[in-house]
Every structure is written in structure tokens, then in C-alpha cells.
Amino acid sequence: MVCAQRGYKCVHASDTRVWVITMAESFSLERRKLMRYLGARVIVTPRAGKGTGMVVKAQELAKKHGWFLCHQFESSANYEFHYNTTGLEILSDFEDAQLDYFVLGYGTGGTFVGAGRRLREHRPEVKICLAEPAEAPLLASGQKSERRADGSATGSHAFFAPHPIQGWTPDFIAKIVEDGVEGSPGYDEYMAVPGSAAVNMSQMLAKTQGIFTGISGGASMHAAVELAKKAPEGSVLLVLLADTGERYFSTPLFANINESMNDEELVISRSTPNFQM
Structure with a gap:
């Protein structure tokens, strides 16, 4: 959100104003989507690499493209x-x-x-x-x-x-x-x-x-x-x-949360005559 407000556009890597996030694939899909929704480029790293892998990838990308690295674990x-x-x-x-x-x-x-x-x-x-x-x-x-x-x-x-x-x-x-x-x-x-x-x-x-x-x-x-x-x-x-x-x-x-109606919900739905699934 700060990047969006300050105009740090998330575009092609050749642009000098880029916001890139590295994230291990073990993190939830919602995290990736939220970052992308806010305009970031999310680079997913293999699950086997764990947190170390996403940090190393960020270091490599910063060095390769001359980007600022946040160093949030050390700064x-x-x-x-x-x-x-x-x-x-x-x-x-x-x-x-x-x-x-x-x-x-x-x-x-x-x-x-x-x-x-x-x-x-x-x-x-x-x-x-x-x-x-x-x-x-x-x-x-x-x-x-x-x-x-x-x-x-x-x-x-x-x-x-x-x-x-x-x-x-x-x-x-x-x-x-x-x-x-x-x-x-x-x-x-x-x-x-x-x-x-x-x-x-x-x-x-x-x-x-x-x-x-x-x-x-x-x-x-x-x-x-x-x-x-x-x-x-x-x-x-x-x-x-x-x-x-x-x-x-x-x-x-949310593994035990159903998308469809369960038996109790179906009974409630059928307790009135209209608009039943």
C-alpha cells in the first residue's frame, strides 16, 4: 500500500521503480493475491527452499537489477x-x-x-x-x-x-x-x-x-x-x-469449513417452500 501511494510502480524489471516480493510457495495463496492486488510482482520460490530460499532469491534479484533490498530480518x-x-x-x-x-x-x-x-x-x-x-x-x-x-x-x-x-x-x-x-x-x-x-x-x-x-x-x-x-x-x-x-x-x-450447505443448513432451507437449492 505504501508503494502504491508513493508511486513505486510494479512494472517490468527494466523500470527503475519496481516492487518485487519473494515468497515461498508454502505461504497461503491469499498472501500472493493480496500482494498482487496491491500491484506487486510476487516471485514464488520452491517449498523445499523454505524461508532461506526466498531470502536468497531476493538477494539475487536485488544484485542483478540494482534494486533496494529491505533486509527486514536484519535492518x-x-x-x-x-x-x-x-x-x-x-x-x-x-x-x-x-x-x-x-x-x-x-x-x-x-x-x-x-x-x-x-x-x-x-x-x-x-x-x-x-x-x-x-x-x-x-x-x-x-x-x-x-x-x-x-x-x-x-x-x-x-x-x-x-x-x-x-x-x-x-x-x-x-x-x-x-x-x-x-x-x-x-x-x-x-x-x-x-x-x-x-x-x-x-x-x-x-x-x-x-x-x-x-x-x-x-x-x-x-x-x-x-x-x-x-x-x-x-x-x-x-x-x-x-x-x-x-x-x-x-x-x-478452513479445512473443515464447507462451501456447500451441510445437512443442518439444508433442513433449514427446506423449512420454507421457496428458493431451495
């Missing part, structure tokens, strides 16, 4: 944005109010580091709970990702396995995440979230709370619920649901 602009926006929003919302835990997962690490640092400075009593997929316990392993000179990972982490929580934990530890874990803000609590639990929680939130979040939102809420079970009574938890269910129609999140 300080990522977490500085959240330090100056998300972090301030949290402080404003909880001004003169109790807040005990900040619960979130990580992808690039921008929110974790940026908002986390702001909280450490102004609300040091707040504990940060960082969550990751149980299938891909990269942080829990204690093993770092190997890196190039620019901070990007050289390949897949040994403890990575595919998981359904899109937006969380690629197959490497982002440099922003690593720096945030080793330095500021760090984290106080850790939660491993099974992919199936994330899906179930997302579905439950929609049906019982009217919250239409995606799988990563379900993962964050699952982590918060598990944390709440052991937190002191009366604790206040802030949970980040940075996702929407509209990106997941083609994923397991």
Missing part, C-alpha cells in the same frame, strides 16, 4: 518502527494501569525487539513471554544460525521443521531476534506452541469471541492461555494477535 529500521509506534501505543493504552506480561511470537523480530525495548525502559516490571512453534524450537535449542557478513542466515537451522504458523519462525533465527535475545530486551518466559493447538485456538476465538485472527494469532493466544495457568492470580496479560483470518482460506484453518 534496525524494522524494530525502530515498533519502538516508536507499537511500543508507544502499548504504553498509552496501559498508562496508570496494571500490565504484567507481554506475550508474542517472532518472525523478523521487529515487534519483539522494538516494543520490548520500549517496555523495558518505561515498564520494567512487565515480563516478556516469547513463543515459537513446538515443531521448530530454534531458540529453545540454544543453537545460533550461521550468518553472512550482512547478518543474513547462510542456511536452514538444524532444529527447524515445517509448521503451520505462517509469519512465525522461519527456518533460521533472524539477526534482529538473535540480538534481542542476547541483549535487549531479552525475554522472561518461553512457550512452545504446537501447530494444531494454534489452529484450534484460532477457530475457538472466531466461534466464541468473534475474533477473526489467523493461525499465528491463535498461537499467541494459546501461549497466553498456558502462561495464565501458572501466572499469579490477578495477572494482566497483553497478547499480540498480529494476523487476520482472511489470509488463510486455502489453509488447514
Whole structure:
């Protein structure tokens, strides 16, 4: 949307103003379509290449065509944005109010580091709970990702396995995440979230709370619920649901949702005489 507003046209690669996204084919079809709807050129990389593959492809394309590369997994602009926006929003919302835990997962690490640092400075009593997929316990392993000179990972982490929580934990530890874990803000609590639990929680939130979040939102809420079970009574938890269910129609999140009417719906339809299918 920003590119569209600023006139960064998404045209042939020979044009100097181009917006190109690389995306592994394991990401939902809705993500590709949304980006293309906004005018981007989406270059799909093989599923087997995982997150590393789409990053390497972006690096190759930037070098080949002389394009600007965002480096969202390494750039300080990522977490500085959240330090100056998300972090301030949290402080404003909880001004003169109790807040005990900040619960979130990580992808690039921008929110974790940026908002986390702001909280450490102004609300040091707040504990940060960082969550990751149980299938891909990269942080829990204690093993770092190997890196190039620019901070990007050289390949897949040994403890990575595919998981359904899109937006969380690629197959490497982002440099922003690593720096945030080793330095500021760090984290106080850790939660491993099974992919199936994330899906179930997302579905439950929609049906019982009217919250239409995606799988990563379900993962964050699952982590918060598990944390709440052991937190002191009366604790206040802030949970980040940075996702929407509209990106997941083609994923397991909607696998049990029929396009056609089910038996109950057919009975309701036939309860009146007109316009039956």
C-alpha cells in the first residue's frame, strides 16, 4: 500500500521503480493475491527452499537489477518502527494501569525487539513471554544460525521443521531476534506452541469471541492461555494477535469449513417452500 501511494510502480524489471516480493510457495495463496492486488510482482520460490530460499532469491534479484533490498530480518529500521509506534501505543493504552506480561511470537523480530525495548525502559516490571512453534524450537535449542557478513542466515537451522504458523519462525533465527535475545530486551518466559493447538485456538476465538485472527494469532493466544495457568492470580496479560483470518482460506484453518450447505443448513432451507437449492 505504501508503494502504491508513493508511486513505486510494479512494472517490468527494466523500470527503475519496481516492487518485487519473494515468497515461498508454502505461504497461503491469499498472501500472493493480496500482494498482487496491491500491484506487486510476487516471485514464488520452491517449498523445499523454505524461508532461506526466498531470502536468497531476493538477494539475487536485488544484485542483478540494482534494486533496494529491505533486509527486514536484519535492518534496525524494522524494530525502530515498533519502538516508536507499537511500543508507544502499548504504553498509552496501559498508562496508570496494571500490565504484567507481554506475550508474542517472532518472525523478523521487529515487534519483539522494538516494543520490548520500549517496555523495558518505561515498564520494567512487565515480563516478556516469547513463543515459537513446538515443531521448530530454534531458540529453545540454544543453537545460533550461521550468518553472512550482512547478518543474513547462510542456511536452514538444524532444529527447524515445517509448521503451520505462517509469519512465525522461519527456518533460521533472524539477526534482529538473535540480538534481542542476547541483549535487549531479552525475554522472561518461553512457550512452545504446537501447530494444531494454534489452529484450534484460532477457530475457538472466531466461534466464541468473534475474533477473526489467523493461525499465528491463535498461537499467541494459546501461549497466553498456558502462561495464565501458572501466572499469579490477578495477572494482566497483553497478547499480540498480529494476523487476520482472511489470509488463510486455502489453509488447514478452513479445512473443515464447507462451501456447500451441510445437512443442518439444508433442513433449514427446506423449512420454507421457496428458493431451495
